[in-house]
Each structure stands twice: as structure tokens, then as C-alpha cells.
Amino acid sequence: MSSTSTETPRRVSHARDFTRPGFYVKLVLMMLVNAFGLYGIMASFGQEKWALLAFLAVTLVVVDFVYFSKRAIPAKYLLPGLIFLILFQVYVMANTAYVAFTNYGDGHNDAKGPAITQIMKTADRRVEGTSTFPVTVLDRNGEIAFAIVEDGEPRIGDAETPLESAGNAVVDGERVVEVPGADVLNLGQIQQRQKEVLDLRVSMTDDPNDGWLRTDNATMAFVAKSLLTYDAQADTFTNQDGKVFHADGERGLFVAEDGSTLTPGWKVVVGFENFQRMFTDSRLSGPFMSSLVWTFAFAILSVLTTFALGLILAVVFNDPRVKGRTFYRAMFILPYAFPGFLAALVWRGLLNRDFGFINQVLLGGVDVNWLGDGNLAKLSIILVNLWLGFPYMFLVTTGALQSIPGELTEAAVVDGAGPLRRFFSITLPLLLVSVAPLLISSFAFNFNNFSLIFMLTGGGPNYPGTPAPIGETDILISMVYAIAFEGGNKQYGLAAAMSITIFFVVGLVSWLGFRQTRKLEEIM
Amino acid sequence: MTAKLANGDNDVRLRGGRWWAQVGWKHVFALLMIVYCVFPLLYVLSASLNPTGTLTGSVNLFSAFTADHYAELMASDFPKWMLNSFIVSTSTAVGTVVMAAAAAYAFSRFRFKGRRGGLTALLIIQMFPQMLAFVAIFLLVLTLGKVFPFLGIGSNITLICVYLGGALGANTFLMYGFFNTIPMEIDEAAQIDGATHAQIFWGIVMRLVTPILAVVGLLSFVGSYGEFILARIILARPENYTLAVGLYVWGSDERNAPWALFAAGAVVAAIPIILLFMYLQKYIVSGLTAGGVKG
Numbered sequence: 058m059s060s061t062s063t064e065t066p067r068r069v070s071h072a073r074d075f076t077r078p079g080f081y082v083k084l085v086l087m088m089l090v091n092a093f094g095l096y097g098i099m100a101s102f103g104q105e106k107w108a109l110l111a112f113l114a115v116t117l118v119v120v121d122f123v124y125f126s127k128r129a130i131p132a133k134y135l136l137p138g139l140i141f142l143i144l145f146q147v148y149v150m151a152n153t154a155y156v157a158f159t160n161y162g163d164g165h166n167d168a169k170g171p172a173i174t175q176i177m178k179t180a181d182r183r184v185e186g187t188s189t190f191p192v193t194v195l196d197r198n199g200e201i202a203f204a205i206v207e208d209g210e211p212r213i214g215d216a217e218t219p220l221e222s223a224g225n226a227v228v229d230g231e232r233v234v235e236v237p238g239a240d241v242l243n244l245g246q247i248q249q250r251q252k253e254v255l256d257l258r259v260s261m262t263d264d265p266n267d268g269w270l271r272t273d274n275a276t277m278a279f280v281a282k283s284l285l286t287y288d289a290q291a292d293t294f295t296n297q298d299g300k301v302f303h304a305d306g307e308r309g310l311f312v313a314e315d316g317s318t319l320t321p322g323w324k325v326v327v328g329f330e331n332f333q334r335m336f337t338d339s340r341l342s343g344p345f346m347s348s349l350v351w352t353f354a355f356a357i358l359s360v361l362t363t364f365a366l367g368l369i370l371a372v373v374f375n376d377p378r379v380k381g382r383t384f385y386r387a388m389f390i391l392p393y394a395f396p397g398f399l400a401a402l403v404w405r406g407l408l409n410r411d412f413g414f415i416n417q418v419l420l421g422g423v424d425v426n427w428l429g430d431g432n433l434a435k436l437s438i439i440l441v442n443l444w445l446g447f448p449y450m451f452l453v454t455t456g457a458l459q460s461i462p463g464e465l466t467e468a469a470v471v472d473g474a475g476p477l478r479r480f481f482s483i484t485l486p487l488l489l490v491s492v493a494p495l496l497i498s499s500f501a502f503n504f505n506n507f508s509l510i511f512m513l514t515g516g517g518p519n520y521p522g523t524p525a526p527i528g529e530t531d532i533l534i535s536m537v538y539a540i541a542f543e544g545g546n547k548q549y550g551l552a553a554a555m556s557i558t559i560f561f562v563v564g565l566v567s568w569l570g571f572r573q574t575r576k577l578e579e580i581m
Numbered sequence: 582m583t584a585k586l587a588n589g590d591n592d593v594r595l596r597g598g599r600w601w602a603q604v605g606w607k608h609v610f611a612l613l614m615i616v617y618c619v620f621p622l623l624y625v626l627s628a629s630l631n632p633t634g635t636l637t638g639s640v641n642l643f644s645a646f647t648a649d650h651y652a653e654l655m656a657s658d659f660p661k662w663m664l665n666s667f668i669v670s671t672s673t674a675v676g677t678v679v680m681a682a683a684a685a686y687a688f689s690r691f692r693f694k695g696r697r698g699g700l701t702a703l704l705i706i707q708m709f710p711q712m713l714a715f716v717a718i719f720l721l722v723l724t725l726g727k728v729f730p731f732l733g734i735g736s737n738i739t740l741i742c743v744y745l746g747g748a749l750g751a752n753t754f755l756m757y758g759f760f761n762t763i764p765m766e767i768d769e770a771a772q773i774d775g776a777t778h779a780q781i782f783w784g785i786v787m788r789l790v791t792p793i794l795a796v797v798g799l800l801s802f803v804g805s806y807g808e809f810i811l812a813r814i815i816l817a818r819p820e821n822y823t824l825a826v827g828l829y830v831w832g833s834d835e836r837n838a839p840w841a842l843f844a845a846g847a848v849v850a851a852i853p854i855i856l857l858f859m860y861l862q863k864y865i866v867s868g869l870t871a872g873g874v875k876g
Contacts (some may be wrong), residue, residue, distance in 0.1 A: 079779070100728040109728060119876070131780055134687035135699075138749040145746020149717040150709060156717060165650065200728065217617035370614065379611075380602045387859060388615045391622060394858035396807045400823045400849045402832035403621050406628075412636040414624055444621070483583075505710055508809040512829060534713065538810065541716045552716045560709050567708045 177283035192278035219260035331554035367450025393448035401512035496571035634841035685756035
């Protein structure tokens with residue numbers, strides 16, 4: 058029913074009127090949403106993803122309530138966007154904040170239980186006297202799995218799920234030959250994924266003490282057990298030599314008396330450790346501080362240079378006596394219209410030390426290491442960003458310039474002010490009032506201008522000895538990327554902590570900036 | 582454009598030295614600027630037509646021509662990337678426009694509990710770019726992929742969903758301001774004539790706000806077309822790449838890079854966006870300006 062239902066009680070929303078197509082559109086959509094939601098709830102139950110299950114259940118109830126209720130009309134319009142906003146923006150921000158306080162990353166990827174199983178599997182040996190099985194290597198949705206026949210029954214398992222019986226598999230003698238929903242890998246395919254196959258340990262049961270299946274030739278599998286014994290009561294591991302590793306809940310590791318540890322560890326909350334590391338870890342703090350300074354320098358210089366060139370162009374060509382300004386304007390806008398990621402890659406080619414157009418042709422064959430030398434690389438980045446960014450500033454300042462009332466300048470002329478005085482005392486202050494918010498947005502954008510840095514220099518030249526490939530031209534966000542995804546050792550916790558730092562800087566700058574601009578407006 | 586000049590001199594018919602001093606040099610300046618703006622673009626075009634196909638050979642601008650690289654391009658993964666980019670960007674643009682417009686309609690036309698709070702929350706959320714949380718987005722996508730196989734790593738649908746997560750934050754305010762300029766009387770008149778809220782939204786309000794829909798749609802199309810970091814994290818296999826990820830792979834590898842192939846790809850990838858910009862530049866500028874001021 059419509060929002061004014063009390064005045065016109067007979068009116069019925071078309072989505073409630075059985076004779077209208079709107080009703081059926083809504084019905085089909087709601088059926089799809091419910092099917093999707095219920096499927097998700099069941100699947101997350103199966104995968105034991107409880108947070109996702111709770112989110113799906115709550116969302117589904119809310120959606121059904123909102124769209125079948127006669128009230129809650131604003132919610133009908135807000136909900137679709139809100140769901141995406143909550144999941145992909147609010148939740149991920151909150152989760153970034155949470156991960157920042159954990160040691161999540163390579164070596165601490167999972168909860169304690171899986172970590173214990175993993176530790177046992179890393180040091181294993183064949184159990185003497187146990188039987189071997191002819192094994193079939195499968196690809197199930199991209200994951201390698203083993204299929205064997207045990208006591209006449211086909212059983213399948215992979216890295217995460219222990220062996221379970223698969224009644225629908227086709228067995229030929231002692232070997233599984235076909236499994237619905239999975240591909241049987243041939244020798245060539247096994248060759249290609251050799252490491253995955255050799256590294257795979259498929260647990261016999263849920264209890265890691267029962268051992269697991271592994272293979273070293275992809276035709277026969279044997280049962281292996283750990284060299285380490287885990288004592289659940291004492292929460293300790295003991296190795297063959299009798300060395301005891303105690304669980305350290307604060308570091309998420311099994312640690313022995315002599316300080317040696319077992320890998321992998323598990324995910325624990327480590328408090329402010331990640332934040333401390335940024336400033337105190339000797340391999341990290343130096344690059345971090347220089348990157349922080351460079352990020353500010355880059356963002357400020359980018360705004361200043363692009364604004365200066367844009368302003369000059371706008372002032373020079375805001376002159377009706379110049380013919381062909383429409384054409385000029387269209388040409389000046391070209392760098393802005395050219396997709397930024399392509400521009401960065403093209404400039405990378407142009408600036409190439411050995412074969413680039415700039416060195417070879419424009420500078421007549423000199424050997425300037427534009428992107429390989431720290432300071433030159435920084436200069437190159439600023440110059441390339443100038444090319445990319447000035448058209449935008451040109452466009453917005455032209456617009457702002459044209460909205461400044463002519464009387465003001467006329468009055469100044471009457472008062473005898475020269476052109477420079479008029480520009481700095483009248484035009485520029487008035488211009489800044491309308492352009493300042495855009496300059497702040499531009500600062501915030503450049504502060505996180507990942508693709509320019511990543512594509513132009515990749516952050517390089519790199520510092521030696523850092524835990525991830527971090528370089529002199531890395532801004533904070535590209536440093537976060539390197540730490541999270543590019544190092545040999547992925548450190549999501551540390552990367553998230555740095556993201557949080559950027560969040561604060563960007564939020565603070567936006568807030569200060571907008572407060573400042575309101576002041577500017579008040580002065581007017 | 583019609584504003585009087587600062588010095589009050591409006592005489593267009595200047596001659597000789599004075600013309601040069603006041604107007605003529607501006608044409609020279611413009612010419613220099615055009616060279617600066619256009620030369621990287623001409624360089625790509627030339628490289629894409631150069632038969633040698635390497636970075637080394639590409640320094641001789643327009644020395645020889647061949648269309649081979651374009652033919653080669655069509656036989657590579659490039660058409661797939663282009664298609665992926667168009668699917669992702671179009672879906673993102675359409676979804677963003679519909680969801681942000683619906684939210685703006687709710688905020689502009691209804692008075693409900695939490696309205697002010699909601700607007701304030703959006704304003705604050707908007708200050709923090711979504712892409713900063715890319716680590717958490719990656720982890721979330723890993724989890725989602727286990728539950729919904731089509732929403733995992735490597736899926737274009739995932740990428741669209743992630744982009745849509747940023748739809749409300751950035752655009753609701755832009756639209757909200759515009760929706761408020763449409764008089765409420767129009768809605769009320771329609772209500773009296775028996776229109777439902779859905780009819781008013783789809784049939785009346787959406788038609789009156791078309792300019793802002795175009796701006797938001799365009800900005801979100803261009804934005805997702807060039808977005809790199811999230812696409813790079815989420816898309817795993819070459820056949821799923823968008824243009825930004827695919828061309829990065831080609832263009833960043835200097836030694837073995839198929840440089841001419843990259844250049845040809847860059848030309849083809851840039852043309853639709855440049856045309857869009859040239860055709861709609863007024864809309865884009867007004868949208869950017871308004872977006873910044875509202876924030």
C-alpha cells in the first residue's frame with residue numbers, strides 16, 4: 058500500500074495487485090533472493106562459516122520483512138544498496154581493524170585445530186606394516202583430491218576433508234576410475250601439478266593420530282603418521298628426540314625451551330604488536346617512515362603541480378579574444394580522458410632507460426635511469442601525474458573562474474590595482490573557496506594513488522633486506538599491497554594495521570579539510 | 582565566456598605587436614601544451630602500427646605501418662578482457678545508478694527514524710575509500726567462495742559485487758542534492774491521481790533526474806573500467822582479467838613484453854573512454870565538481 062494509505066484506503070500497490078505484472082516481478086525476485094539466501098545458509102553451515110551464516114540469516118529475515126510488509130517503505134528503497142554497503146564496505150573496514158590486531162598471515166593462517174593437524178603432517182613417515190592403496194588423483198573444483206578403495210568401498214578426501222565414502226564413484230577392481238563432479242587427472246596433468254600432488258596429505262579420519270594418506274608416485278598411496286606426538290591434555294608436542302613444545306597462546310606458536318618453534322602457528326590476537334612493528338622493527342621502520350614522508354610529499358606535490366598548471370591554463374585561456382578555445386579545450390582534456398592505468402604503462406615505456414623514447418630521441422641517446430634511481434623515479438612520478446592530473450584542474454578552475462562576478466575585478470581596476478594584485482587579492486581567494494574541497498579530494502585520491510605507482514615504478518628501486526619487496530617510491534598503500542601479497546611471507550595482520558593507519562590519515566585530512574573550507578565559506 | 586575581461590579591454594580587433602603581446606602568444610602556448618598532451622598518445626598509436634613490435638623499434642615514430650598487431654590482438658585473450666571489462670563496468674554502472682537513486686529517493690522523499698543518522702553515517706563512510714580495505718576484501722572473498730562457488734576468487738560477479746559495495750557511499754549524496762531540487766508538489770500531485778510510491782519513483786522522479794543518473798552512471802563506468810587493485814586481487818586467471826589487469830601484465834614486462842601488442846590493446850581500450858569523455862565532458866565536469874563540493 059502506498060505511503061498515504063490512510064487517506065486513500067482503496068489504493069493497492071501494484072506489487073500487491075495480482076492482476077499487474079509488478080506483482081509477478083516482485084514474486085520472482087523474492088523467490089530468487091530466498092532461494093539464494095537459503096542455499097547460502099545451508100552451504101555456510103556445511104562449511105562451518107558461522108559469521109556468514111548469521112549475516113545471511115539476519116539479512117534474509119530483514120529482506121522478507123521489508124518487502125512483504127506494508128510499511129517500511131523507505132527501507133524498500135534503501136535495502137539493496139545497504140546490503141552491499143554493509144558487506145563490502147562497512148564489514149571489510151571492521152574486519153581490517155580486527156585483523157590489524159592479529160598475527161594473521163603465512164604461518165598463522167588458521168585456527169589452532171587445523172594448525173595442529175598441519176604441524177603433524179609436515180613431519181611424517183610411512184607407518185611400517187600398513188597396506189598401500191592404488192590411488193586415483195582427482196581435481197575437484199580446482200582442488201586436488203585422492204580417491205582410494207578401502208574394504209571394497211570407494212573413499213575420497215582432500216587437504217581439508219578427511220576420507221569419506223563416495224558411493225557414486227565408479228570402481229574398477231582396486232581402483233576408482235570415474236567420479237561424478239570431479240576430473241580424473243591423467244599422467245600429464247599430474248606431472249604439471251606434481252608439487253601439489255606430492256604435498257597433499259589426506260587425513261584418514263578426523264583424528265590426526267590416525268594418520269593420513271600420501272603418495273610419492275601418484276599411483277600408490279600409503280598411510281603415514283607424524284613423527285611428532287600431540288598431547289591434547291597438556292597441549293604439547295613431543296618430537297622423536299623427546300623435545301617438548303608448549304603451546305604459547307600469546308604468539309600462536311608451539312615453542313620449546315630453547316626457543317625453537319613448530320610451523321605453522323595459528324591465528325591469535327596480538328594486540329598492538331603490528332603497530333609497534335611499523336615503528337620499531339629495524340627492517341621495516343626505516344622504509345615505513347620514508348614511505349610515509351614520500352606519500353605526503355607525493356600527494357601534496359601532485360595537488361600543487363596539477364593545480365598550478367591547470368590554473369595557469371585556465372587563466373590564460375579564459376579570454377574570449379583567443380579563437381579556437383573549444384578545440385584547445387578538447388585537446389587539453391585528452392590526458393584526462395585516456396585511462397589512467399594505460400597512461401602509467403605508456404609512460405613507463407617512454408621513460409625506459411635503454412629503449413625509451415625520452416632518452417633515445419628527445420634527449421638524443423643519453424643514459425638517464427628515470428625509473429631506476431630513487432630521486433629520478435620520484436621526479437618521474439610527479440611529472441607523469443602532472444600530465445595525468447592537470448586537465449581536471451584546468452576544467453574545474455575554468456568553471457570556477459567563470460563564476461566569479463566581473464564587478465569585483467572592475468571595482469579593483471577603478472581602485473587602481475594592477476593585474477598581479479587583482480589576481481592574488483581577488484581572483485585567487487575567490488577561486489579557492491569553490492576549488493578547495495576539490496583540492497582536498499584530490500589530495501585524498503593521490504594519497505592512495507596505487508595504480509600510478511604500481512604501474513609506473515612498481516615501488517622500486519627496492520630497499521635491500523626488507524621482509525617484502527618495498528621500494529623507495531612505494532607510497533603507503535602500495536607498501537601495504539607488497540606486504541600482504543608480494544612477499545614470500547604474506548602478513549595480513551601487519552598489512553591491515555598499515556591500512557588502518559592510512560584510514561586515520563585520510564579521515565583526519567578530509568575532516569580537517571572540510572572544516573577549513575567551511576571556515577572559508579563563512580569568511581565570504 | 583561572456584564575462585568582461587579583467588582590464589576592461591573588450592576590443593577583439595587588436596593588431597600587430599599588441600595582438601602578439603595580448604593574444605598571439607597564447608596560441609603558441611596552446612600549441613606547446615597540445616604537443617605535451619598528445620605526444621604520448623601519438624607514440625602509442627605509432628608503436629601499435631610499428632612492424633618491429635618491440636620497445637626499441639617504437640622510438641621511430643610513424644616510420645612504417647602494419648596492422649598485424651591488431652590482427653594478433655584479436656586472436657589473443659584481449660577480446661575476452663574487453664568483454665569482461667564491459668560486462669563488469671556496465672553492470673557496476675547500472676547497479677550503482679539504481680541503488681544510489683533508490684537510496685537518494687528514500688532520503689529525499691520520506692521522513693523516517695534514523696534518516697539524519699543514516700545520512701551522517703554515509704558522509705563519514707564516504708571519507709574512507711573502500712579499496713583501502715583490500716586485504717579484508719580478499720579474505721572475505723576467500724570465505725564467500727567456499728559458500729558460493731560463483732562468488733569466489735576469479736569470478737567477475739564477485740568483482741561487480743565488490744564494486745557495488747562502494748555504490749551508496751560515493752554517490753548517494755550527489756544524487757540526494759539533485760533529488761531535493763525536484764519539487765515535492767510533483768509527487769503529491771501524482772499521489773492524488775492515485776500513483777503508488779513505486780510508480781512515482783520509476784515513472785516520475787527517475788525521469789526528472791536523468792542528468793544526474795547519467796553523471797553517476799558515467800563516473801562509475803569510467804571508474805570501474807580503470808580500477809586496478811581490487812581487480813588484480815580478485816581475478817586470478819587470464820581469461821577472467823579485465824583490461825586493466827590484462828594490459829598491465831603485457832605492458833609491465835619490459836624485456837619480453839609484447840610491446841606492440843600492448844600498444845594496440847591500449848589504443849583499442851582507450852578509444853571508447855576517450856569518445857565518451859569528449860561527447861559528455863560537460864556532464865563529467867559538473868558531476869566531479871558537485872561530487873567534491875558535496876563531500
